[in-house]
Amino acid sequence: MTAAAQRVRGGNVAWMALPAFLMFLAFGVVPLLGVLALSFTTWNGIGEIVPSGTTSWRATLSDPGLPHALWVTFLIMALSWAVQTPMSILIGVFIAGRKRYREFLAVLFFIPLLLSSAAIAITYKSLLDPSFGLGSGLGIDALNQDWLGNATLAMATLIFIVSWQFIPFHSLIYQGAVRQIPTSMYEAAQIDGAGRWKQFWSITLPQLKYTIITSSTLMVVGSLTFFDLIYVLTAGGPGDATRALALLMYQQGFQANLMGPASAIAVILVLVGLVLSLVLRRLGGRADESQLEGA
């Protein structure tokens, strides 16, 4: 349709987008439609796929496990955001500042991000084991809690491990952003007699606005996908204390053989992801969609 316009702008380049488009179509869009279709079927994973109207949806929506999983997902999202964001900003601002330490800290900070979630989960599971882990080895009772076996502690432990894994990453994002704030702004503020606190609140933080949105988007949308970590660490337990949406879907589909309801949960997962992304983008206040900052 606008081929002529494009040619004017410098040749037709649309074909270059084709491979990526087709690939994403085949393994992104088609499965997305597929999961919607499957949510209106009954399938045990090995037999025939039978269309069954809203049976799966009714089963899913009446399952008390669903609101619980939504709550767990929300809790993980909110808590991990609330813990990570202030700490990442503080650390990011700090390591942006000092040359000597910056290099050193940045190097070490990145390491947790190199580990797979499976490796991290296994490490912590061994470390926190009440019978064979660190606490029992050191004989310090305060450390020898039932970290993964008590509902509240297990959630706290999960948030801690998520933070352990990702704070370094977000700190580095903030570090980069802080370094791009023009020094002249601080100099001007100093001339006006603003103290360090004031500078932080009136210059650093506002300047980081878009980075905060980028980082928060990554955190929030990312938290929907904590599957490997929970799967290996607690398998959703104790009881159902850490059974987030993605895990509920996996258990329904691949353990209870209820692919229909599992697909319905997957659709909910997609909707939650989309709504969150849109809300966060609104918060960003940018109308120009192509400019979604950084990521």
Added chain:
Amino acid sequence: MARLLRFNWLGGTFAWVWLLVVMIPLYWIVITSFKTQANYFVTNPLAPPTDLTFENYKTVIDNDFVRYFLNSVVVTVGAVIPATVISFMAAYAIVRGAGSRLLKAVNGLFLLGLAIPLQAVIIPVYLIIIRLKMYDTLGAIILPSIAFAIPLSVLVLSNFIRDVPKELFESMRMDGASEWGTLWRLAFPLTRPALVTVVIYNGLGIWNGFLLPLVLTQSPDQRTIPLALASFQGQFGVNIPAIAASVVLTTVPIVLLYAIGRRQLLSGLTAGFGK
């Protein structure tokens, strides 16, 4: 700036305390991997091993570690390179053909894709892979990995290509270069930091991927590292030193790569995300 933030005690304290928090589990896992199992139960868990042993590493390697490692290499390389190339092409098209409504729609689709968690579509992906008769092959992991690397890659890369001054494109055009030529000779060198970011980010994600191999493969022959780790945990049971060794062994290659490409990675990362 360093001067201006000199008294940032709060940030400093947090940074150093957090460094300790980050390092203790890493330190623990490394020293434990060199302890004998008997020794592990009786010594202070944070004390270095008194009788250094490599037995745990031998155990892990004897358990087909090399095969799993190669599988992970194949999957990662096989997914990251095509993903980066086609994302780069798409990003270029999206920036250069900014007037096209078609490309705008494609870009919108990719942006939408950012919000779709891989987990949500795993059941249909599983079905598709079965229909393609690719179940239990490394290709089954590679194809969806490519697809799910595209949205973020296109976003980061297009942001970078957009920063290339319009005049440069103009002069390439004046010289009679095709779009294909411009892509490789102009855009490619200028967006190298972003490409590195994309390669590393996707590479890490795919190397460490768990769900796709879990659902789409079955045999030990096709097992990748993260899955192997989870199964080592079952095999080694409470032989925590052996588990520690398996974690260290699976991480060391990545840490080595990181040590080599660290500078570029960190600058690429901050450039890619911190814009």
Added chain:
Amino acid sequence: MNRRNFLGLGVGAGAAAALAACGSSGPSGGSSSGGSSGGGGAASYWSLSGPPGEPVRQAAIDRFNKANPDSKITPTFFQNDAYKQKIKTSLGANQGPTMIWGWGGGGLKEYVDSNLVEDLTGWLGENAAVKDKILASSFGAATVNGKIYALPVETVQPIVLFYNKKVFEKVGVQPPQSWGEIMALVPKFNAAKIAPFSLGGQSRWTNMMWLEFLLDRTAGSEVFDRVFAGEKDAWSDPAVLDMLTKIQDLVKANGFQKGFSSTTADSNADQALLYTGKAAMMLHGSWSYGIQVSNGGNFVKDGGLGWMNFPAVEGGKGDPSNTVGNPGQYLSISSKATAEAKDVAKKFFSTTLVDDDEKAGWVKSGGVPVLKNSESLFTGGDAQFLKDMAGIANGAKVFAQSWDQALSPTAAETLLDNIAKLFQLQVSPQQWVDSMNGVIGK
């Protein structure tokens, strides 16, 4: 959910070698010889990896392949936790093996409902000699709607109460003879800083064994039979509430080790608690014996391990001789396999799997075979254990199949989920009954 297993994977040199061998035993061949393709005379076989089971399984296949040079069975061994999902997804992908290993019961019924496995009733009728060699009680879990869909193989595995004799000596107490004595032992062990019971609670089916025995001892086997039959509100029996309350009392009294709900049975951490003396007792399948032997150093050899049938509950209606567990393991033949592959499998069933070497192999591994007349083979260090297990299995008025194996995977998942919550004190006994009534017959 899963395994009734043999996953006693130690990391001794032998185990490592066995594992290495299993890793290289060509599953790519396995996946191709399943449904659609497969040349003449080739069949594939999937089962669980690790000692004590895997070497015996491998030996049977080697024996068969040697005796039948023109046909070939290719085995693939999986870790227990992975197997149950893998077999399902591969059958769904039409890439399953010729021979499907399983636990019978509800899982087998699901295969039958999807027409994935062969009806063996006729074949067993023609080959009565094969059927006669196997304990009749093992066929129950292989039977769906009156037809036999699997061959009982390997071992009979009752669940028993294991205990650490050294720990009992140290604390100066005797093994419990009743539920009251169990509850009385709990504070004594806790005072000595030893966990009364070891439990791999994250695996959930481990918790379930407690419910199975307690319900049987208080009310007999009829209550679960009604659930299994799909009777409405079958869980509402007062005995169920009583049993659930007892369980929660035990949890509240710190009857299980600290952190039991994050301990996994797949890693054998629960087994380790017993042989390291960190726990005094453990309710577990008879396969634990093999794990204690291979992982526990000299623990079993030095006479540290004790075992007994689950004690009676005061005033209970159940017969204390009853037991729960796996009446056998089961091999089915895929209906999607080629005719040649099916023939190879049937030959394997009628020759190697019922021969004397097979019987001796399982006895040597520390198990009671499903094959008849194995008692004479019980010799050596394991003789007493084997005799006792055979005694429990044969002396039981009722040998009930584990609930999660008997029920469909869907109902089993809800059951296990609710059991985990029960142990977590997250639901009351009444809430448990209400939610379980909701999935009866599903």
